Amino acid sequence: MSRPVIQIENLNVGFNVRxxxxxxxxxxxxxxxxxxxxxxxGESGSGKSVTARTILNMVPRPGVINGGRILFNPESGETxxxxxxxxxxxxxxxxxxxxxxxxxxxxxxxxxxxxTIGSQIVEAIRLHRDVSKKDAKAMAVESLRQVEIPNPEKxxxxxxxxxxxxxxxxxxxxxxxxxxxxxxxxxxPTTALDVTTQAEILDLMRRLQEELGMAxxxxxxxxxxxxxxxxxxxxxxxxxxxxxxxxxxIFYHAEHPYTQKLLGAVRRLEEPATAKVRPAExxxxxxxxxxxxxxxxxxxxxLQRVTDVTRAVDxxxxxxxxxxxxxxxGESGSGKTTVGRCxxxxxxPQAGSVDYxxxxxxxxxKEELRDTRQQIRMIFQDPFASLNPRMTVKQLIAEPLIVNxxxxxxxxxxxVAKLLTEVGLDPGMMExxxxxxxxxxxxRIVVARAIALEPKLVxxxxPTSALDVSIRTQVxxxxxxxxxxxxxxxxxxxxxxxVIRYFCDRVAVxxxxxxxxxxxxxxxxxxxxxxxxKALLSSxxxxxxxxxxxxxxxxxxxxx
Amino acid sequence: xxxxxxxxxxxxxxxxxxAVSIVAFLLIQAxxxxxxxxxxxxxxxxxxxxxxxxIENLRERFGLDKPLYVQYFRWVGNLLQGDFGMSFEWxxxxxxxxxxxxALTVTLSFATLLxxxxxxxxxxxxxxxxxxxxxxxxxxxxxxxxxATPNFLLALILMYIGVVHFGxxxxxxxxxxxxxxxxxxxxxxxxIQHLWLPVIVLGTSATASLIRIMRANLLDELHRPYxxxxxAKGLSEFWLIMKYPVRVALxxxxxxxxxxxxxxxxxxxxxxxxxxxxxxxxxxxxxxxAQDMYLAGAFVLLLSSLTVVGMLIxxxxxxxxxxxxxxx
Numbered sequence: 034m035s036r037p038v039i040q041i042e043n044l045n046v047g048f049n050v051r052x053x054x055x056x057x058x059x060x061x062x063x064x065x066x067x068x069x070x071x072x073x074x075g076e077s078g079s080g081k082s083v084t085a086r087t088i089l090n091m092v093p094r095p096g097v098i099n100g101g102r103i104l105f106n107p108e109s110g111e112t113x114x115x116x117x118x119x120x121x122x123x124x125x126x127x128x129x130x131x132x133x134x135x136x137x138x139x140x141x142x143x144x145x146x147x148x149t150i151g152s153q154i155v156e157a158i159r160l161h162r163d164v165s166k167k168d169a170k171a172m173a174v175e176s177l178r179q180v181e182i183p184n185p186e187k188x189x190x191x192x193x194x195x196x197x198x199x200x201x202x203x204x205x206x207x208x209x210x211x212x213x214x215x216x217x218x219x220x221x222p223t224t225a226l227d228v229t230t231q232a233e234i235l236d237l238m239r240r241l242q243e244e245l246g247m248a249x250x251x252x253x254x255x256x257x258x259x260x261x262x263x264x265x266x267x268x269x270x271x272x273x274x275x276x277x278x279x280x281x282x283i284f285y286h287a288e289h290p291y292t293q294k295l296l297g298a299v300r301r302l303e304e305p306a307t308a309k310v311r312p313a314e315x316x317x318x319x320x321x322x323x324x325x326x327x328x329x330x331x332x333x334x335x336l337q338r339v340t341d342v343t344r345a346v347d348x349x350x351x352x353x354x355x356x357x358x359x360x361x362x363g364e365s366g367s368g369k370t371t372v373g374r375c376x377x378x379x380x381x382p383q384a385g386s387v388d389y390x391x392x393x394x395x396x397x398x399k400e401e402l403r404d405t406r407q408q409i410r411m412i413f414q415d416p417f418a419s420l421n422p423r424m425t426v427k428q429l430i431a432e433p434l435i436v437n438x439x440x441x442x443x444x445x446x447x448x449v450a451k452l453l454t455e456v457g458l459d460p461g462m463m464e465x466x467x468x469x470x471x472x473x474x475x476x477r478i479v480v481a482r483a484i485a486l487e488p489k490l491v492x493x494x495x496p497t498s499a500l501d502v503s504i505r506t507q508v509x510x511x512x513x514x515x516x517x518x519x520x521x522x523x524x525x526x527x528x529x530x531x532v533i534r535y536f537c538d539r540v541a542v543x544x545x546x547x548x549x550x551x552x553x554x555x556x557x558x559x560x561x562x563x564x565x566x567k568a569l570l571s572s573x574x575x576x577x578x579x580x581x582x583x584x585x586x587x588x589x590x591x592x593x
Numbered sequence: 594x595x596x597x598x599x600x601x602x603x604x605x606x607x608x609x610x611x612a613v614s615i616v617a618f619l620l621i622q623a624x625x626x627x628x629x630x631x632x633x634x635x636x637x638x639x640x641x642x643x644x645x646x647x648i649e650n651l652r653e654r655f656g657l658d659k660p661l662y663v664q665y666f667r668w669v670g671n672l673l674q675g676d677f678g679m680s681f682e683w684x685x686x687x688x689x690x691x692x693x694x695x696a697l698t699v700t701l702s703f704a705t706l707l708x709x710x711x712x713x714x715x716x717x718x719x720x721x722x723x724x725x726x727x728x729x730x731x732x733x734x735x736x737x738x739x740x741a742t743p744n745f746l747l748a749l750i751l752m753y754i755g756v757v758h759f760g761x762x763x764x765x766x767x768x769x770x771x772x773x774x775x776x777x778x779x780x781x782x783x784x785i786q787h788l789w790l791p792v793i794v795l796g797t798s799a800t801a802s803l804i805r806i807m808r809a810n811l812l813d814e815l816h817r818p819y820x821x822x823x824x825a826k827g828l829s830e831f832w833l834i835m836k837y838p839v840r841v842a843l844x845x846x847x848x849x850x851x852x853x854x855x856x857x858x859x860x861x862x863x864x865x866x867x868x869x870x871x872x873x874x875x876x877x878x879x880x881x882x883a884q885d886m887y888l889a890g891a892f893v894l895l896l897s898s899l900t901v902v903g904m905l906i907x908x909x910x911x912x913x914x915x916x917x918x919x920x921x
């Protein structure tokens with residue numbers, strides 16, 4: 034094999050905190066090769082992002098490189114020791130963006146909101162190439178065309194907020210590649226995107242690599258993505274490289290238990306949960322939704338005329354049986370979240386009916402809703418945002434009990450303790466604040482709060498999207514256990530087919546406010562009927578590298 | 594699009610100013626009595642007594658015997674023709690009295706605004722970028738002192754230092770020989786020499802608060818992912834901070850234009866009196882005390898217009914600076 038373009042040797046990075054030096058990278062070593070994609074996998078906190086930034090000598094403060102080195106072997110010229118350069122100096126700046134490009138996770142916030150896309154790309158070009166403004170702009174248009182942004186001549190003069198998430202990430206890639214770098218570092222570039230968009234971005238990166246022959250370092254926590262694009266895999270855990278090797282070896286002959294655990298978590302999500310309790314054959318319907326509609330109107334001008342209508346929910350009907358879990362799947366903007374909120378009456382639907390135990394929730398008044406809200410609870414996506422940071426866990430979980438006058442005093446304490454045990458947390462932690470808990474533990478607190486009132490129906494809106502894969506299955510298993518014990522019914526909203534397959538009995542596929550297909554989960558996944566469902570399924574990464582390229586991806590275009 | 598927005602905003606100013614004129618007029622009429630009561634009381638102090646007939650005569654001449662709405666419409670009618678009426682006290686047309694002072698007031702305001710920006714901007718950026726450094730602590734301490742010191746006290750201290758240690762000519766905006774002289778370069782130079790003291794006095798508290806605002810805003814922006822993106826492009830640290838986070842943190846700076854104009858005219862009365870500045874503040878105070886209704890009314894109206902214009906300017910600048918601000 035030829036000389037690697039980047040060599041990381043025994044790299045040690047520490048964070049200078051009050052208690053002294055805290056190492057976050059413990060002497061890690063791996064190489065990046067030209068024309069190859071190296072995936073760095075690990076869960077949050079494993080040091081993947083710090084490694085990426087250290088290559089560009091951009092260690093976030095208060096981090097310092099306190100051992101080892103990173104070597105850059107350019108195609109022509111001498112080897113450069115990147116870690117020895119002054120982090121603010123001219124030499125490292127010539128490498129950043131010029132010879133090593135980088136793209137980040139959040140396409141939303143990684144582009145400046147007040148500069149046009151074009152001006153940001155032009156800047157990147159002119160920092161490293163001695164060209165006139167006009168030529169640089171022409172190059173910017175060319176690079177936008179290369180990442181398949183439609184109408185590149187117009188797109189250069191637009192702002193980031195005028196683009197969708199996928200388009201922004203394309204623009205980021207265009208910017209990082211504008212100077213034809215030899216190495217591209219991508220820090221979770223598709224994590225914030227839909228599966229369909231993710232599939233497109235992965236295809237794009239693969240194509241560009243073939244054209245330009247650069248080395249790609251691809252950071253991700255998703256083994257499915259790794260199987261799709263990796264040549265080499267580096268597995269990181271808590272600042273150590275625990276295993277590295279080519280993709281087939283990692284997937285079929287993993288040695289380290291952590292790698293096996295990561296793979297296991299993904300593989301388990303490829304089939305329905307074994308512990309799943311199916312609802313009884315003759316279970317009665319708990320919820321009947323008929324022709325539910327909610328349109329958002331945009332009003333403009335002096336007379337506030339309606340200029341645009343978004344049909345977020347456009348005539349949705351389904352039944353939910355007692356003890357059943359119904360998945361609602363779709364891309365962002367398909368209206369799946371809005372359906373959930375309409376049923377919980379967070380939003381007021383404009384038409385249709387939601388029949389819950391013989392009561393129509395759409396027309397229900399305040400008093401009736403208060404009653405049903407004890408029985409219908411919600412769980413939200415972001416466990417960091419949905420817990421008030423100034424309340425203790427006890428206060429958080431006890432709140433619905435107090436508000437509804439169910440328990441107080443010693444009895445309240447006992448109930449909170451019992452709830453915490455039920456979701457697998459130590460009741461001794463009830464006086465602590467949410468920040469003391471990890472993401473998975475916080476989501477358990479959220480679950481405990483949701484089941485505090487012994488509800489009959491739980492509406493879970495992407496409850497596992499913000500969690501690492503291994504934590505994801507734990508939370509899902511917890512929900513399954515509660516479902517079996519309490520006979521809960523679920524409406525489970527997610528964009529992740531694997532999670533839905535694991536958890537749900539039936540699934541409804543939503544596209545632009547409508548249900549295009551509904552049925553038994555296994556049947557929909559193995560034999561989809563609607564072209565949109567087929568397109569959605571074709572985008573889901575297959576976590577088996579040997580099947581790479583066997584499936585034709587396509588995007589669904591609605592025929593008018 | 595922008596032009597339409599500006600025209601629309603100007604169009605909306607018309608009903609607004611109309612409403613302001615009503616409020617202004619009512620405010621001036623709110624205290625009991627009118628200019629004549631004050632005038633008679635003043636004459637009484639010097640043992641002069643006006644007989645009932647001449648009082649009635651004066652009242653009729655000034656139009657004070659008419660009902661309120663008649664007085665109001667007469668005032669507004671004249672205003673529309675550019676006639677601000679006569680000042681009772683000065684026996685001069687209001688416009689003659691006002692314009693000279695308003696011009697100086699606006700000059701002083703803008704000088705102060707520029708001073709505020711020029712000082713607050715670099716210090717604010719420095720404080721944020723070097724958070725918790727010695728320089729940041731010094732700036733923060735001075736900032737809080739600046740916020741806490743009343744302007745007139747600062748004025749007195751600076752005047753004392755100026756006179757005793759530098760023998761400077763403090764107070765007023767002109768030296769005696771230029772006070773009534775026609776405009777010339779020498780007079781402008783004289784103005785500049787006098788301007789620094791009131792500018793510092795009037796600018797300190799605004800500077801202090803702007804430093805705090807700039808620091809807080811920039812701290813929010815410094816660790817945004819787009820800053821990392823720019824760094825990964827190879828931009829130098831200085832330009833990177835100036836071009837990206839500072840640019841985004843700039844909005845509150847622009848917004849200050851809106852409030853600096855009225856604040857300087859009405860808020861700085863005490864300072865203006867201490868420094869004997871020939872600006873609008875002291876004259877307005879006097880007019881209000883004497884119930885000199887046309888003069889006071891003209892001031893209130895001008896202040897409101899300045900505020901509205903200031904807001905318009907800052908809104909337009911915001912639209913130009915930040916594409917996310919929508920203007921329809």
